Amino acid sequence: MAQQLTAGVSLKPAYMAEALHVTAPGLFFEVHAENYMADGGPRLAALDAIAGRFPISLHGVGLSLAGDAPPDTAHLAAWRRLVGRFNPALVSEHLAWSAWNGAYVPDLLPFPRTRAALARIGDNLARFQDAIGRRVLVENPALYMPLAGHEFPETDFLAELVRLTDCGLLLDVNNLFVSARNLGYSAEAYLADFPLEAVGEIHLAGHAADSRLGESLLIDSHDAPVAELVWRLYERLVARMGARPTLIERDENLPPFAELMSERVRAERLLAKPAAAALHV
Template sequence: MTLPHALGAGLSLKADHYADAFDCVAPGLWFEVHPENYMVGGPRRAWLEMMSERHPLSLHGVSLSLAADCPPGTEQLQRLRQLIDRVKPALVSEHLAWSTWRDQYHPDLLPFPRSTAALTRIADNIDCTQEALGRRIAIENPTHYVRLDGHDWAETEFLAELSQRTGCGLLLDVNNVHISAHNMGFDAGTYLDAFPAAAVLEVHLAGHSVDASSPELLIDSHDAPVAEAVWSLFQRLIQRIGPRPTLIERDEHIPPFTALLAERKRAQAQLELPQ
């Protein structure tokens, strides 16, 4: 249960599906949650602890703000460590983004220039996070909507260097690559081909939508089935790097559990193909 590459395809765990998820016996199945929803105890965390005895879990954080100008808060890391110690997840991950800056909190995953100074700062934040948690984490590639100046590094090279300096793993979100390629005008396949394969601990697949006010912009909305273009990129990726734990990510317009299982089955079938 603790070996990430032994996992198959997983699903985002939603409250509406607790009973179905608990009873499901699909081989290789695992579930991912945002740990922020389970840190305070109560019935929700008690249920997650029950789930951890039945299925492998992954904790996918959204609030450590690793690209900020200061380390994650000590109390926040302690609460996350307590949850990790209780549910013993197979995977723990966070985003390459910031949401807290100089005591100001912004409820979003915000971008930054990939400068050498940012690389050093983020590596330090990852180091202190892994030390506090007592384990390796994976860092997710971001989704891009606007062009920023000041980049010293290509994104794949930046992530590879972060992994080399800190020992962290990487979470490759294929939907993020597709959206960013569309919005920024680069080739998604070329990006995937350059991604550091050895560091990939987890893959994400999700749906997206078109921005209502700017139809040329794609939004990482997680509110629809995985698009065919993303499935094609996933196939290309797995053919190159081999099977990795792969999540079907869904956060809005949640369909019946059976619909998510059908998407999960498609991902699992790709992971099981001879490489």
């Protein structure tokens, strides 16, 4: 894609009409790939129109990379059709699983980061990248409960995946913030260990406190504006790493399109700051 991506927003059906007529250099739109896995219809036609004007990012939520089974071949074929149709600027998936024994759980589920799991996920990811002929960005998950049995910290596990498959990474700063709070580690220390050179996209989103456990359990709810503490983390990250395409993610409690676009402007301004500022942060 010739155009340089700066900041983008989630594209929801409710935003299609306004999105089509907006003008903003560097703007891109991200959709959940699975929502467009259809034979035809108005939803695909609307995305065709958007893709004619803006770069598109296809974000997968259902490949189940971290499941103990190869990716579903029908799902890979559906992915191939989407990539062929929309020629996305970015393609991403999650370090998580959702399929088990032919049934699908609509969530992004955790797993013990073992050597065996690394081999399996590396293989799954290689199959995915081969099937669509693209480098895939793998996203760090939002975690809610500590698990026993990890053999790698998450940052090392992601670095190993990059080494094994030449994939890229999608660094979700909100997921990082939520996981650090929920599991009791330092977000800054996590970022210090993160393989930043592989980051091809950043996600920013809002979160919510659990209705029962309160602030000790944050939910990656995507139903609110990006939190101030997440903005601060993002600002320091960009100052250190330099600019990367950044998405304002929103899936629930959708605000007016203009509100989402104003969050995007805030990200764009931070991205435009000279990277040299990093020296003084």
